[in-house]
Amino acid sequence: MPVIYQQDINQETKIAIWKIEEEEDFFLDFVPINRSIKHPKKRLQHLAGRYLLQHLFPDFPYNEIMIADTKKPYLADHKYHFSISHTKDYAAAIVSSSCRVGVDIEIPTHKASIISEKFIHANELQLINNLKNNSDINYFNTLIWCAKEAMFKWWGLGNVDFKEMLRIDTIEVDNGITLHARFIAEHENQSLKLYHKDLDSLCLIWVAS
Numbered sequence: 001m002p003v004i005y006q007q008d009i010n011q012e013t014k015i016a017i018w019k020i021e022e023e024e025d026f027f028l029d030f031v032p033i034n035r036s037i038k039h040p041k042k043r044l045q046h047l048a049g050r051y052l053l054q055h056l057f058p059d060f061p062y063n064e065i066m067i068a069d070t071k072k073p074y075l076a077d078h079k080y081h082f083s084i085s086h087t088k089d090y091a092a093a094i095v096s097s098s099c100r101v102g103v104d105i106e107i108p109t110h111k112a113s114i115i116s117e118k119f120i121h122a123n124e125l126q127l128i129n130n131l132k133n134n135s136d137i138n139y140f141n142t143l144i145w146c147a148k149e150a151m152f153k154w155w156g157l158g159n160v161d162f163k164e165m166l167r168i169d170t171i172e173v174d175n176g177i178t179l180h181a182r183f184i185a186e187h188e189n190q191s192l193k194l195y196h197k198d199l200d201s202l203c204l205i206w207v208a209s
């Protein structure tokens with residue numbers, strides 16, 4: 001079973017990454033698909049992400065998934081909060097029965113650097129410059145991007161200015177990386193702690209709060 005990473009964050013919140021090596025039929029035996037995704041690779045990613053939801057919590061009710069106007073999938077009764085991300089041959093999902101969650105996975109490339117001006121605040125640039133071992137700028141730009149995508153999904157209501165409203169205040173590099181962030185909105189300012197893991201060339205970031 002190609003779960004390459006799983007963490008039970010606590011009894012109510014779990015996260016996992018699946019490396020996709022199966023054909024579509026494998027997932028279709030378990031996961032209903034009720035919208036037409038044409039591109040075969042995107043279908044596989046979508047199915048693998050959904051598959052992880054029941055892998056993490058076997059009673060996760062697939063048939064009750066709704067899609068908001070913002071495209072965020074959710075359960076109307078909030079029995080579980082969940083968030084999904086996919087890239088290349090990987091899918092990640094985080095599920096929680098107690099708090100809102102957001103996850104993003106990315107493979108660090110120069111892509112985040114190309115658009116860095118759009119989402120990195122001057123203070124965050126300073127933060128990266130102050131870090132020791134900061135020579136791989138593509139890596140750190142991807143890290144910030146990944147963190148902000150996870151925050152965007154945690155928020156779930158769309159209409160977010162990544163540069164101004166999603167702010168990384170500190171990046172703690174110890175055994176792993178922890179980011180302290182703020183979501184700045186008119187009616188809801190919230191401090192968020194984001195957790196990071198590097199594995200199999202992937203950058204994984206999640207928030208549960």
Ligand SMILES: CC(C)(COP(=O)(O)OP(=O)(O)OC[C@H]1O[C@@H](n2cnc3c(N)ncnc32)[C@H](O)[C@@H]1OP(=O)(O)O)[C@@H](O)C(=O)NCCC(=O)NCCS
Nearest residue numbers: 046049070071072073084085086118119149152153156162
């Ligand atoms: C929605 C968004 C976050 C998805 O990110 P992505 O890197 O394209 O794709 P990922 O694989 O990481 O995530 C896709 C999953 O996110 C989830 N998702 C989609 N829209 C969502 C939303 N509004 N809120 C939370 N989750 C959402 C879905 O589960 C989706 O997977 P599924 O359709 O298979 O279920 C992204 O497309 C987006 O809109 N980002 C904001 C862009 C922006 O405003 N940028 C400004 C700064 S440059």
